Amino acid sequence: MGSLNTQEPETGFPTSIKPFEPEEFRRHAHLVIDFIVDYYKNIENYPVRSQVEPGYLWKRVPDSAPNGPEPMEDILRDVRNDIVPGLTHWQSPNFFGYFPSNMSTAGFLGEMLCTAFNTPGFNWITSPASTELENIVMDWIGKMLQLPHEFLFSGGGGGVIQGTTCEAILCTVVAARDRMLQKIGLENITKLVVYASDQTHSAFQKASQIAGIRRENFRAVGTTARNAFSMTPDGLRAAIEADVKAGLVPLFLSPTVGTTSSTAVDPLGPLCDVAKEYGMWVHVDAAYAGSACICPEFRHFLDGVEKTDSFSFNPHKWFFTTMDSCCLWVKDPGSLNDALSTNPEYLKNKASELKCVVDYKDWQICLNRRFRSLKLWLVLRTYGVANMQNFLRRHVGMAKEFECFVRKDTRFEVVVPRNFSTIVFRVSPVGTYPDSTRVFGDQGANELTAKLLESVNESGKVFMTHAVVGGVYVIRVAVGATLTEDRHVNLAWDVVQEHASQMLLTLT
Amino acid sequence: MGSLNTQEPETGFPTSIKPFEPEEFRRHAHLVIDFIVDYYKNIENYPVRSQVEPGYLWKRVPDSAPNGPEPMEDILRDVRNDIVPGLTHWQSPNFFGYFPSNMSTAGFLGEMLCTAFNTPGFNWITSPASTELENIVMDWIGKMLQLPHEFLFSGGGGGVIQGTTCEAILCTVVAARDRMLQKIGLENITKLVVYASDQTHSAFQKASQIAGIRRENFRAVGTTARNAFSMTPDGLRAAIEADVKAGLVPLFLSPTVGTTSSTAVDPLGPLCDVAKEYGMWVHVDAAYAGSACICPEFRHFLDGVEKTDSFSFNPHKWFFTTMDSCCLWVKDPGSLNDALSTNPEYLKNKASELKCVVDYKDWQICLNRRFRSLKLWLVLRTYGVANMQNFLRRHVGMAKEFECFVRKDTRFEVVVPRNFSTIVFRVSPVGTYPDSTRVFGDQGANELTAKLLESVNESGKVFMTHAVVGGVYVIRVAVGATLTEDRHVNLAWDVVQEHASQMLLTLT
Known part of the structure; x- marks a missing residue:
């Protein structure tokens, strides 16, 4: 508690401690790097899903911040x-849950430099390089x-790195909203309708509500197994026509390429x-x-993107880039800027006044x-483009396996055909294990699949999550963690089999 | 370009490069730490405000990403x-612009650990520790x-770390909006009015528009020098009464403690x-x-906070914590959750269902x-609380100096009395330099102050920014960079004096 003798209000300097001193920083940072290497070397020894109970940490830490300094x-x-x-x-x-949050050495190093410079690049002048x-x-x-040229700065559009998809969608919904209200009058905000499929991520509905x-006025167009849970143009048209007939105003459509539950792809062009x-x-x-x-072999899933207004994907999921980052491109930055720009006196500067630079504050919700x-x-x-492609292909290859x-x-069933690196499967409602002819039916399969998943996750050996598609409870296995290799996928399958055998045994 | 021989589509592993390998990570991370230490050791040699021209970087980098890997x-x-x-x-x-973005060794190390774990803590179960x-x-x-007990988890309220103030305000405006519309009907969204002073940060107006x-319906209550640019209860009441008379509905008030232009404090209680x-x-x-x-000596600026609904401040400004972080407390998390919660099937889990945990996805815009x-x-x-207080006092002390x-x-004038570590001054419109009796008047002072600021910033020796308060153009000097010591404040003043002397000389 050596800090007490530094309490000399307003007389200058605490002598014992500085918030930053280069050599001390070097020593501590090296220490933390080694800590992180140890963490990664031991990572397979930890249960993948935390096994603590709610409130565990409250019991282990003091009620208030320490008054004096503590050693690193x-x-x-x-x-x-x-x-x-x-x-x-x-x-x-051994993490196969949700979607991956995959990191890399290069991503980590980039984050370190970003943190070291610690520049809030809201205007060009606040750090032109940023x-x-x-x-x-x-x-x-x-x-x-291969996005259309109009999405690039070199083609009159442009891109911005947001934090998450929800932010990206919120920005574009607000841009679309303001563009539309200018035409039809502000009082008609209550008539605006947004469209997606019933497989669309909750972020879209949330962003729309915030706006x-x-x-x-959120329409979830129904999907079915017959179309592999992708939105149909007919379904969309029917929803729109009903709304127009009711005097509402169609505003915004958000198709998904790779839905959360089953990685379905909505057909962009149609x-x-x-x-x-x-x-x-x-x-x-x-x-x-x-x-x-x-x-190139997956690019066809984006066919039709040239007809859209904006596009986003998250490098922090499956692009070896640490959180957070969501790349958003728009064809018409003007619409975005009209909705999001501010111009207070204290941020005015020559470069911005000359309109010869991008000021990213006008492309996002936040200032900083x-x-x-x-x-x-x-x-x-x-890594280079070719290696990036191969990293991704390697994950897809493992998922295929x-x-x-x-x-x-x-005993199992693939419920929706695989498009990328995510498998969606369940305990089969008809075929069971070899020495039984028992038929579970859909309801039974749902219950068993849920039970199997919980048992697998409780083991701590691997972690998977679930979804419900078309009333069917499925286990999702999303391959994409940076460290996942063939042996981990094999282990995951072994664990699933082993827990299924045990569970089905207790049923006989 | 050694990557080409690793292009083996779907046959498993690129042999030459992995996105993460612990020992290679260690080597490169140590390299980057040493790079960062060098950057900090040399930081005083760089012009504080970048001197590049718009477009400089486009000329230096290739048109597209490399196909093969490049050495660190x-x-x-x-x-x-x-x-x-x-x-x-x-x-x-020597950075005195805007508000500080101050880092520290501990903040940096925390960011490293955060990046290493790279856990998206949207639900409790996705990382209980987070x-x-x-x-x-x-x-x-x-x-x-000393926030009121009702703002703490232990008192039935709670806090969340958002990215920026704009996010924090957006979340609370949306919570207030939905609470009000439930009472008065959704169709009345166009009647809602929000209030702040004309000194309030543009983030509030932007957040309101997004919502x-x-x-x-954004009211900027006028302020004057007489009240040191703080909002008066009478001004607020007059604005509200006029709106109510016009059939509008007062929704939200955002007083500021420490405005951007002059660090004015709005009186919370009244x-x-x-x-x-x-x-x-x-x-x-x-x-x-x-x-x-x-x-303790500054706590009185928060008097009355017990009557408010929510409170936020940014540790990434002046609390030795790297970007981004904005601490938001609310008395009624339920209002926030009602407006922001989502509950898609694929995120359901036992702990959340039992409602015995906090799921922060329902406290913010983003999921991740x-x-x-x-x-x-x-x-x-x-550092401990006592040192944190002293770090801040040290900055205030330097600002006082x-x-x-x-x-x-x-030759100069302090335009608004200093409250914290930011000084607001200008070239005096009346007194000038000793051997002259020339009087510039307000307009002349505005022009000279702007000219002086540009000259100071062009030198690269220090960086300050400006504001306009009550029609008066002022230079803002915000002391708060982590490395700033007495000698830098002395230098800053020397630079201002020197450039002022030169400028005023050319006027005679």
Whole structure:
């Protein structure tokens, strides 16, 4: 508690401690790097899903912040003993839940540089490199995805790195809303309707609500197994026509490339053909699957993107880039800026007045913004496009292998055909294990699949999550953690089999 | 371009490169740490405001991402040669612009751990430690600020770490909006009015617009020099009464503790007394000055906070914590959750169903969220409360010194009395330099002050920014960069004097 003797109000300097001193920083940072290496070397020893009980940490830490300083060694000890057990280890090679949150050495190093410079790049002048590198990297990735030229800065559009998809959608909904209300009058905000499928991520509905779109004006167009849970143009048209007949105003459509539950892909071209008849803004949410589309063999999933208004995907999911980052491209930055720009006196500066620069504050909700492009730049340069494609193909290849395992075992069923690196399967309602002829039916299969998942996750050996598609409870296995190799996928399958055998045994 | 031989589609592994390998990570991370130490050791040699021209970086980098991998050494060379010159150095001890963006060793280390774990803590189960540490740290800081008990988890309220103030305000405006519309009907969204002073940060107006509040329903209550640019209860009441008479509905008031232009403080208690008569939500924006209120001698600026509904401040400004982080407390988390919660099937889990945990996805716009509490926890423990107070007092002390310099020089004028660590001054419109009796008048003073600021900033030796308060153009000197010491404040004053002398000389 050596800090007490530094309490000399307003007489200058605490002599014992400075918030930053380069050599002390170097020593401590090296210490933390070694801590992190140890964490990664041991990561397979931790239960993937945290096994703590609610409230566990409240019992282990004091009620209030310490008055005096504590040594870094003590703090790292507490991270090891108190924090690590409370983590669900997204970086474990045995993590197959949700969608991946995959990191890389290059992404981490980019984050370190971003943190070290710690520049809020809200205007060009507040750090020209931050804005221009973001412009450049967004054009680079846009080209890798073969986005239409109009989405690139070099083609009159442009891209911005947001934090998450919800932010990206909120910005585009607000841009579309304000553009539409200018035409039809502000008082008609209650008439605006937004459209997506019933498989669309909850982020879209949430973003729409935040933007003041009425909850009952969110249309979830129904999907079915017959169309592999993708939205049909006919379904969309029917919904729109009913709304127009009711005096409402179609505003916005958000098709998904790679839905959360089953990685379904909505057909962009045909959906746009419908939406454009009604002057709607179309935003493509490719949060997870967008990454794969840098591979020529997956690019066809983006066919029709040239007809849309905006497109986003999350490098922090499956592009080896640490959180947070969501790349958003728009054809018409003007619409975005009209809705989101502010121009207070205290931010005025020559470059902005001359309108010869991008001021990213006018492309997003927040003012402050981190230098996120650094990490993407490091990722792209450190690995190169060809390796990035191969990293992704490797995950897809492993997912294909897991899918084969499932298809070969009659106790299970692949519920929706695999598009990318995510498998969606369940305990089969008809075929069971070889020495039984018992038939569970859909309800029975749902219950058994849920029970199996909980049993698998409780083991701590692997972590998977669930979804319900078309009334069917499924286990999702999303391959994409950076460290996952063939042996982990094999282990995951072994664990599923073993727990299924045990569970089915107790049923006989 | 050694990557080409790794292009083996779907046959497994690229043999030459992995996205993460612990020992290679260690080597590269140590390299980057040393790079960062060098950056900090040299930071005073760089012009504080970047001197590059718009478009400089486009000329230096290739048109597209490389196909093959590039060595880290080459990339770091390019960071040094191409990125660093394009930075405005917010971490320079000679940075006095805007508000600080101050970092610390502990904040940086916390960011490293956050990045290494890379856990999206949207639900408790996705990383219990992430949620619980955030609960705990928010209670700790709430106690340091002596916030009312109802703002703490232990008192039925609670806190959340958002990215920026704009997000925090947007969340609370949406919560207030939905609470009000439930009473008065959704169709009345166009009648809602929000209130602040004409000194309030543009983030409030922007957040309100995003939430669907009409632009013309934003009231900027006028302030004057007589009240040191703080909002008066009478001004607020007059604005509200006029709106009510016109059939509009007062919704939300956002007083500021420490405005951007002059760090004015709106009187919370008396303003709440007015707002509460009309059932409004009151949110306190203390983005910059909130930090100082952990010192007993500044706590009085928060008097009346017990009557408000929510409170936020940004540790990434002046609390030695790297970007991004905005601490938001609310008395009634239920209102926030009602407006922001989603409950899709694929996120359902036992702990959430039992309602025995906090799921932070329902406290913010985004789903994904970084483990931001780690950095705050490290900052508080590494330095301790007493040192944190002294770090802040040291900055205030230096600002006081700069203010004395200004007051002693008759060529200048302190325009608004200093509250915290920011000085607001201008070239005096009446007294000039000793050997002249020339009087510039307000218009002349405005022009000269602007000219002086540009000259000072062009020197690259220091960086300051401007504001206009009550029609008066002022230079703002915000002391708060982590590395700033007395000698830098002395230098800043020398630079101002020198450039003023030169400028005034050319006028004679």
